[in-house]
Amino acid sequence: EKKYVEEKGSSYGSPQGGVMCTGPYELKKWAAGSEIDLTRNPDWWNAANRKQWPKTATFTFVTDPETSTSALTSGEIDGEFNVPAAALTTLSASQAGQLFTGPSTEILSFAVLHNDGTIGNVKIRQAVEKLIDYNGYASSQYANTAVPARALVGPNSWVGAEPIYKAAYEKLPPAEQDLKQAETLVKQSGISNPVVRLAIFSGLPQEAALASQMQASAKSIGLEMTFDNLPLAEYTTLFTSQAQRDKYDLMLQFTGPDIPEAFEFLQSVGRPGGINNLSGWSDPATTKLLAEAQQEKNVTKRAELTVQAQKTITEQAVWIPVVAPNFSAFVNKRLVGVPTSFPSVAYWPWLPDVGAS
Numbered sequence: 001e002k003k004y005v006e007e008k009g010s011s012y013g014s015p016q017g018g019v020m021c022t023g024p025y026e027l028k029k030w031a032a033g034s035e036i037d038l039t040r041n042p043d044w045w046n047a048a049n050r051k052q053w054p055k056t057a058t059f060t061f062v063t064d065p066e067t068s069t070s071a072l073t074s075g076e077i078d079g080e081f082n083v084p085a086a087a088l089t090t091l092s093a094s095q096a097g098q099l100f101t102g103p104s105t106e107i108l109s110f111a112v113l114h115n116d117g118t119i120g121n122v123k124i125r126q127a128v129e130k131l132i133d134y135n136g137y138a139s140s141q142y143a144n145t146a147v148p149a150r151a152l153v154g155p156n157s158w159v160g161a162e163p164i165y166k167a168a169y170e171k172l173p174p175a176e177q178d179l180k181q182a183e184t185l186v187k188q189s190g191i192s193n194p195v196v197r198l199a200i201f202s203g204l205p206q207e208a209a210l211a212s213q214m215q216a217s218a219k220s221i222g223l224e225m226t227f228d229n230l231p232l233a234e235y236t237t238l239f240t241s242q243a244q245r246d247k248y249d250l251m252l253q254f255t256g257p258d259i260p261e262a263f264e265f266l267q268s269v270g271r272p273g274g275i276n277n278l279s280g281w282s283d284p285a286t287t288k289l290l291a292e293a294q295q296e297k298n299v300t301k302r303a304e305l306t307v308q309a310q311k312t313i314t315e316q317a318v319w320i321p322v323v324a325p326n327f328s329a330f331v332n333k334r335l336v337g338v339p340t341s342f343p344s345v346a347y348w349p350w351l352p353d354v355g356a357s
Helices: 002-011 065-074 085-092 122-131 134-142 162-171 179-189 205-220 232-239 262-270 284-295 299-315
Strands: 025-031 035-040 056-060 079-081 097-102 107-112 146-148 195-201 224-230 250-255 319-325 327-332
Touching: 065 079, 065 085, 085 097, 085 134, 085 205, 122 179, 122 205, 122 319, 134 146, 134 205, 134 319, 162 299, 179 205, 195 205, 195 232, 205 224, 205 250, 224 232, 262 284, 262 299, 284 299
Parallel strands: 195 224, 195 250
Antiparallel strands: 025 035, 035 056, 079 327, 097 327, 107 250, 107 319, 146 319
16 A cells, blocks of 8 residues: 555565555564564455465574474474475474475576676686586485576476477586586686685575585685675675675575576576676677567567577576475475465465365
């Protein structure tokens, strides 16, 4: 409501100002960093067509994987999306509920933060790619619920033109560790004593495991790699602060298309000014292809243009894909109606459908 937003001013959308929306639930309480309480909205515009099963819902924020796993298995918390990788094995055997894995457009990847300096050298970026133990990481950290990624968009983002995307994807180099080639690439870069700085999120232990593995591998080929485990508040500033990005070369993050079409995400990475083009990378031919794809209404033709751009984006390591994990959700055995895929959990009002079994 315009009046509400104007009254709250800059505090709107915060614990102090709250929010006012037309959805199936309304904000009852927001304790910063602790929980958000929602209550059924009696004036929801769609109430005649969909029953709002829960009367109330509480969203809690638990950043420690061990704490959240304990709360789920004890029933203190009824469910969780994007279950911590370290908890997958434990929760799959829990009698308190069921662990679901479903399709997702998300991918774990490194965003390149500069188009100059050490990481601006394509040979260094390609060398970093070859340091990753893709298969070992997917197995050890994701209990085989993730697969090595050849590109930034995988099968769940190929809707409407799967044969074209699949054929192009299979022509891309496989995601495999190759330390010998990595060493050669570092020498070809012409940079003496190169250093690559990583930023990772401290709330996800599997990110530290990947950074540690890469750091050890880098040392063996003459590349120094450092990484900082950043708390959420500091990590998120990398998206908005150039000064913060200047401290690092790569940031590891989960991201992906908001709709199941490859073009949507690739254009955000490969076009100047793209929201995910944090390094400012630019290639005239790729820009032209993506611009043409954006204007193309025919899904097949759009895919043909997109995969041409994808080839260059992948070869140039504009971003560095790592693994494509399944979406995961743990749901207490007393509940039904919870979605188990991404991005549906982000863009569909799913809470009204959750009920007691």
